[in-house]
Amino acid sequence: MDKSNKIIVGISVGDINGIGIEVILKTFEDKRMLDFCTPVLFASNKVISFHKKTLKLNNSINGIPSVDKVVHGKINVVNAWKEDVKFDIGKLTEVGGKCALMSLQSAVEALKENKVDLLVTAPINKENIQSEEFNFPGHTEYLESELDGESLMILMTDQLRIGLITGHIPLSKVSETITPDLIKSKVEVMYSSLKQDFNISKPKIAVLGLNPHCGDNGVVGTEDDEIIRPTIKEIQETGKLVYGPYAADGFFGSKTYEQFDGVLAMYHDQGLAPFKALSFGNGVNFTAGLNKVRTSPDHGTGFDIAGKKKANHLSFQEALFSSLHIHRNRIEYQNLTKNSLKV
Template identity: 50%
Template sequence: MEQRQPNESNQPRTNPSNGSKSDARPAEAQSQPSTEQRPGHQHPNNRQGAPSRDNRSGNNTPDTDPTNRPERPQKPVQNQRENRQQNGRPDDQRQKNQQNQRENRHENRQPNPNQRPNEARQRDDNRPSREQALPLPRVQESLLGEATLRDLNNQPNQPAEHTSREERLVIGISLGDYNGIGPEVILKALQYNRLQKICTPVIYGSMRILNRYRNLLNFKDWNLNGAQSIGQISHKLTNVITCWPDQNQDIQPGHVTPEAGQAAFVCLQRAVDDLKAGKLDALVTAPINKYNIQSEEFKFPGHTEYLAQEFDVQDNLMFMVSGTLRVGVVTGHIPLGRVRQNITRDRIAQKLALMMKSLRQDFGIDRPRIAVLGLNPHAGEEGLLGNEEQEIIKPLLADLLDKGELVFGPYPADGFFGTRAYKHFDAVLAMYHDQGLIPFKAIAFEEGVNFTAGMPAVRTSPDHGTAYDIAGKNLADETSMLQAIYTAIDVARHRKEFIELEEGALK
């Protein structure tokens, strides 16, 4: 076999007849890997100082004399099959054993005549039958109350029909934009039958559209109960109230359409009407598109402002909550250029009052500790980068501390979240939307929940949007929707207990 010379190692070889590149090795040598070592080339394990493994200690130690190591013998490729047969199990015996294993697996799949037909039926997607309940992951203790945790984590896994009506709350869920991921995360969240042990879900949407997504997600063996009104729902099933004539309507996942926006508003309006009438214990809203939902009846930047008008509430608090972090904002959905003029002593005091009341009545925290962020970079640097901290925030916090409220700050936002100082507080009040929501979603995006504090009714939503880029692709994560439902249940229970305690104290 021809060997390259060291000074020719980087020169291309050419065929004298046509000048094209060619390998000078014979055809037989090209068909098999070469076992020869070219001059000037060392195997990595034969280099001076290359590490060698000590099998007894597992440590890599430098090999100071690689020439003392015995050279590993090279085996021709054509003899590898023969060596395996001599040193191990022959090929025909191995094939026979593999065939026996396949036959055994086939026998194990034969149906048991004592089983019911639905228990013996094969399921390609490994999902349980309607008679079986799918276990939920254990829920975060810091987010849910004791009653909800007991229902979810400690009780045996039973079908929903064995739970009495008195133990379940009626939770309304508005569909949102049906071309986004709202229908998908709703169906995925409610597919866990065990959720019905603690609530009766009522989806305000369209049975036809939900069936399309149900087929897309391969949830074909899971039945939904259609109802014309809240008075016709079943407490044993997941209910769907069709809110508009949908005979000729089709889904276009990932596309912004005016029809989807108007349908989202109709569903929201129908759910809010039942919430105001006391027929729902809480409302969970799926994501909407703030552009295509706009109409003569809906001229709001989001759910929160619409609900505030419907319940005639002058002020409320956008409260982002998770198991590790709670963040409220002084200014919500307003342009950044208008933030400064809305940072006033009265406004900050109102938001702090709403936050403290919510932590007590909705989350069961008797003495909440609240951190307040500054408006300016580095919290103003003692007035060098802005006077709002010195003139507005600090005097207010000092007065509240004198009254016994545990409010502290103002803290620079970057260092506060960067050092995880939020872990020492029950909640954080940010001055504007992105100051609070960017770190919140970076820390707790999948489990985050948007809760509207200061409302007479309980409303939550997942902390993500319509996510058109993954709509209809079975890629959406339902964790935030699940947490929104859990939070709605827990807040409704806490609030009921708080009101009962207050009424008992007044008697």
């Protein structure tokens, strides 16, 4: 297959009753987007056509039997399922979950076989996608099980990158999950990602504390003094510019994050609540640490506005541009490091 030097982007469409297909089609309404990459949507021609007609969009869709038949300059659609499916726009349905999974599985398989260069995922619903084949709290954990490497969820804009020490786990399990080895591991993933994916030669990373005010010297918790602070000191001794722990409220309130290339939060809402307050609608979810590039928008399925042509596509568009940028940075980094002189 002649790629004509064009990056082929695999796109899973998420829940077919949500806003995923809408933000995808809106992104590619601007035909100039096809100058940057060649999209391959894993869904069905009928589903895409239905959304296109419902939303009164003008995209030209090109159905192909397999990724090997991709046509550059077109929005390609590979049928991830052949049977007719029932639409219930804006509703949580079993069919929506099944189609989301089939789309994701097909896209990941093409990614693993190098038939697409990278993956951009539209939002799934974490409830109706659960099955014997998908028993994960989200995309990140599923992709880690399918690809090589250790994953790190990073929410990012041009000015802010927040990674999570712990991901989709109950708050009650956070403190028992945080260990020196886990902190070291996530720092290493973020450090490596900042170098190879973002072209930052000497990354500067902030680590947030776990307890309010980082424990106030043990008054409101001992984890910061007994686990986090000694681990950061140990990491610093390797030469990495890693600092903390920082109390999250003051860290974001004073905009201290502007002084760092990356931030590691201890748990999901500690990182994502301030991130979305600062950048909702423009943020990107990037799965760092894996051997393949995957990004997604920073929003959910949007059932409440599905089918109404109200969805903002800018986060999906940013996810697409970010994936292309990271993909190119990785190639450049690999080319530079594979020929480096060994001392």
